[in-house]
Amino acid sequence: KLNFSANEEINIEIQGPSNAQVAIILIDSADREKFSDTLNLGPDGKESYKIQSGELPTGAYTLNAKRGESSGSEVFTIGLKTGSGAISIQTTREDYKQGDQILILGSTGAINVLLDITITDSDGKTIKKIGTFSDRFGVFKVDNFRIPIDATLGTWTINAKSGGNFKLTEFQVSGENQELVIFTDKENYNTNELMNISGSGARFSSTVTMKIFDSESVKIGELNITAKSNGEYLTIWRIPADLEIGEYEITADDGASNTSIKFKIN
Secondary structure, three states: OOEEOOOOEEEEEEEOOOOOEEEEEEEEOOOOEEEEEEEEOOOOOEEEEEEEHHHOOOEEEEEEEEEOOEEEEEEEEEOOEOOOOOEEEEEOOOEEEOOOEEEEEEEEOOOOEEEEEEEEOOOOOEEEEEEEEOOOOOEEEEEEEEOOOOOOOEEEEEEEEEOOEEEEEEEEEEOOOOOOEEEEOOOEEOOOOEEEEEEEOOOOOOEEEEEEEOOOOOEEEEEEEEOOOOOOEEEEEEOOOOOOOEEEEEEEEOOOOEEEEEEEEO
């Protein structure tokens, strides 16, 4: 939950090493310290820190928890409302790839107001809803959304809404447009020899299934390898000692496309 009403108890869960002592500092949107405290975590490394919202004025706050070099923070607001006036919103780029993180920036006509951000893909499916707020300058940002690695390509939409006010912006999600390819380290082999098989253009971290067929399309082997994040894959196959002389084919399939290459046994 992001926003709390006046006189509501705010529970913030803190987690760390068991029985550790954690320093707590609460700061407001102007980076002024409101109070500091210490908290002892339980044997399970968890503890709930309670804040009475009625003791704080309307606004945005950040609770920082620190132990040694480790730290964490949680943002919450008290008493903010919707109804922003004019909204502006944009992404820092117009085009993104699958798996990219997006930074959304915007502003509101009124300050300290709540907004709902809805991100929709090119098929009209809602992918993410994010609650946020504009600060004391009327500025807001969203930096915690990453495009799924299997995202639908095309024009995506971001809708920023506060009460009866809303604003839309669009961005493009495009693929790498790489073709699935497969290579062997040479064309001719002997039985019982090691073959290096490599390729590129596979889907992000997909499983590439490779099947080996003889000249009569009889399958004689199968390999499965996970592609790297850049679509490359690599494996080694030992050619069986009982294979006959002739031409063979290796097919590769990543679930979305396929390709093949031929080699010979001398």
